[in-house]
Amino acid sequence: MRHITTRLLTGTALMALASVPAFAQEVFPDPAPGADVVVIDQVILGNVFADMNVVIADTEPNASASAIATGNISTAESIDNDIDFDGVQQQDGTVSASTSLTGGSVYGGGNGASSETTAYGNSATTSTSNGSTFHYVTQTSNNDVSADSTTNLLVVDGVSANTTAAANVSQHHNVNGENRGFQTQTGNANVSATTTGTFDTVTDFAALGSVATGNSHLATGSTTTSYTGAVQTMADGTSVSAQADATVAYANNVAASASAAGNSTEVDNEWGFATLGRDGSEVFQYNGAAVDADSAVTLTNWTGPSGSTSYGVGNSALISNIGSDTGLYAVQNNQGQVSATASFNGGVSPDGSVGYASATAIGNAATAALCRTCGPDTTLYGSTQQRNDGNIVASGTVNSGLGGYASGAANAIGNSSTYQSTAANQ
Numbered sequence: 001m002r003h004i005t006t007r008l009l010t011g012t013a014l015m016a017l018a019s020v021p022a023f024a025q026e027v028f029p030d031p032a033p034g035a036d037v038v039v040i041d042q043v044i045l046g047n048v049f050a051d052m053n054v055v056i057a058d059t060e061p062n063a064s065a066s067a068i069a070t071g072n073i074s075t076a077e078s079i080d081n082d083i084d085f086d087g088v089q090q091q092d093g094t095v096s097a098s099t100s101l102t103g104g105s106v107y108g109g110g111n112g113a114s115s116e117t118t119a120y121g122n123s124a125t126t127s128t129s130n131g132s133t134f135h136y137v138t139q140t141s142n143n144d145v146s147a148d149s150t151t152n153l154l155v156v157d158g159v160s161a162n163t164t165a166a167a168n169v170s171q172h173h174n175v176n177g178e179n180r181g182f183q184t185q186t187g188n189a190n191v192s193a194t195t196t197g198t199f200d201t202v203t204d205f206a207a208l209g210s211v212a213t214g215n216s217h218l219a220t221g222s223t224t225t226s227y228t229g230a231v232q233t234m235a236d237g238t239s240v241s242a243q244a245d246a247t248v249a250y251a252n253n254v255a256a257s258a259s260a261a262g263n264s265t266e267v268d269n270e271w272g273f274a275t276l277g278r279d280g281s282e283v284f285q286y287n288g289a290a291v292d293a294d295s296a297v298t299l300t301n302w303t304g305p306s307g308s309t310s311y312g313v314g315n316s317a318l319i320s321n322i323g324s325d326t327g328l329y330a331v332q333n334n335q336g337q338v339s340a341t342a343s344f345n346g347g348v349s350p351d352g353s354v355g356y357a358s359a360t361a362i363g364n365a366a367t368a369a370l371c372r373t374c375g376p377d378t379t380l381y382g383s384t385q386q387r388n389d390g391n392i393v394a395s396g397t398v399n400s401g402l403g404g405y406a407s408g409a410a411n412a413i414g415n416s417s418t419y420q421s422t423a424a425n426q
Contacts, residue, residue, distance in 0.1 A: 028180050028227070031134050035082035040089070040124070042072035047093040050119075053100045056153065061109020065149075069097035070120045071141075078128040087137045089122035091145075091167075098148040105155035107203065112158030119147040119165045119193075126181075127173035135181035139215075141167035144190045151197045151208075158204040163244075165193040166213040167234075173219070179226040179269075185215035187234045187289070195244045195256070205253040205304075212242040214289055217265040226274040229281055232263035232315075236288030236335065244295045244308070253304035258295040259311045262287030262336060270322040276368075277317075277329035279383070284331045285315035285364075287390075291338045299355075300347040302404070307356030312340040313365050314390060320369040328368035328382035328419070336390045338363055342410075343397040349404030356407040357396040363388030363414045370421045378421075386415040 031037075050069035071091035076083055097119040106113040121141035126133055147165040167187035172179060193212040214234040219226060234240065242260040263285040267276045277283035295308035314334030319326060342357040349355070364386040372378050392412045400406035 028134065031082040031084040031132060035084045036078045037084045038076040038086070040074045040087040042074065042088070043090045043092065044071040045092050048095045050097045056103035056106060059105045059107070062111040063101060063106045063113045065099040065101045065115040067097040067099045068118045069095050070123050071095045073120070073123045075125045078131060080130045081128065082132045082134065083126060083128040084134045085126040085136065087124045089124060090140045090142070091121035092142045094143045095119050095121050096146045100150045102150070102152045104153065106153060107155055107157040112204070113151065113153060113156050114159065115149050115151060115161045117147045117149040117163045119145050120169050121145045121167040123169040125171045128177065129175040130177060132178040133172050133174040133180060135172035137170045137183040139168035139170060139183070140186045140188070142188045146192045149195045153199055155201040155203070156199055159197065159199070159202065160207045161195050161197060161209070163193045163195040163210045165191050166216045167191050169216045171218045174221045174224045176223045179219055179221045179224050181219055182229040183217055184231045185217065185233070187214040187238060190239045192241045197246045199248045201250040202248050202252055202254060206246055206248065206251070207255050208244045208246050209257045210242040210244045210259070212240050212260045213264050214238070214240045214261065214287070215263045219267045221269040221272060221274065224269060224272045226267060226269045226272060228267050228276050229283060230265045231284045232265060233286045234262040234289040238289040239292070240289045241292040242294070247298045249300045251299040251302040251306060254297055254299060254302065254306040256295045256297050256308045258293040260291050260293040261316055262289045262291050262314045262334070264316045267319040269320070271324060273324045274319060274321045275327035276319040278327065279329055282329040282331045283317055285317065285333070287314040287334045287336050289336045291336055293340045296343045298345045302346055302349050303351045303353055305354045305356065306346070307344045308342045309358045310340040310342040311360045312338045313362045314338050314388070315364045317366045322371045323373050323378065325379050326368060326370040328366060328384070330366045331385045332364035332366060332387070334363040334388045334390050337393070338390060339393045341395050345399045346401040346404050348402045349400070352403050352405065354405045354407055355398060355400040357398045358409045359394040359396045360411045361392045361394040362416055363390060363392050364416065366417045368419045372421060372423050380419055380421040382419065384417040386417060388414040
């Protein structure tokens, strides 16, 4: 039998949440004798930088820019067999990615203008089908991770910009088998994602988004039994920030979104027992980072619904499942300030469109959702322990100008815990 033992709390963190058990322990069965075995040990000491600049001299039907920077990356995939993945990753140099798409106009080709900008300190992914996934990862990010995207054009029919940054990323996937994973993720530096778009005219749509996460984990399964555990820590004094700004003179359907999280763990499963954490081996999340999500949309003349959304959370634990028993056991401690700010400023709207701004800030969020389709006797169970000592601030501003409608919402929540079990027709 495999034993995984991880110390959760020491020093001031233990004092902050003294009722948390000192250790999290998992006992997993051994992989099959013929399993594919992968052992990874990666350390990056130097800086990693990816930069792409695209300049439109006059007019083009399509244009795109992409930049991906990763300190350490490892991927293991198997088919019709067990896979046993053990990975250790440490990022000591800075990691940054940037794109720019500037110049004239992009329209008439159907695909418009787009950019993808991604920066990860450490990334590990494991998957298999018709077998068992064993995914054990230890990731440490000791230096800043940033992604930045700038789009500055005259006329575009459609434009999208997606900017993503994370200190540590761990994912494990399974189809028709078992999905067993345990990750220890530590972030000791800052994470930022910034998207900026400036246009004279947008005739179809503009969608700009930034996502920044300290520690990120995702497990997915279909016809899969899933056991997942995680210890995620963002150190005191660090920061996680996401910013998205759009400025357009003549606009149609413009949206900007910013999402920032200190720690995030998610299980998305169907047709099999699934649990995120277990009794006595709870998922543990500690966030000491200042978390900030900021989005803004400024339009001089606009049609079509347009606006900005911001979402900030210190710790997030989410599990969703269809048709089988589901559990969530989580211990969450947020010590950092969480801020979400959204704004919309519109001039004239000839068709009376809606301008909106929505901001949500949460210290700790734990959510378990079970759909009992084809499983009327299935059960949802678990426990959540949450402590929030940081300030939680959500704010928004809406100015719809002349002829437009205004819609705004701001929600600030210290701790949120939701367990929901529904039938298919509910």
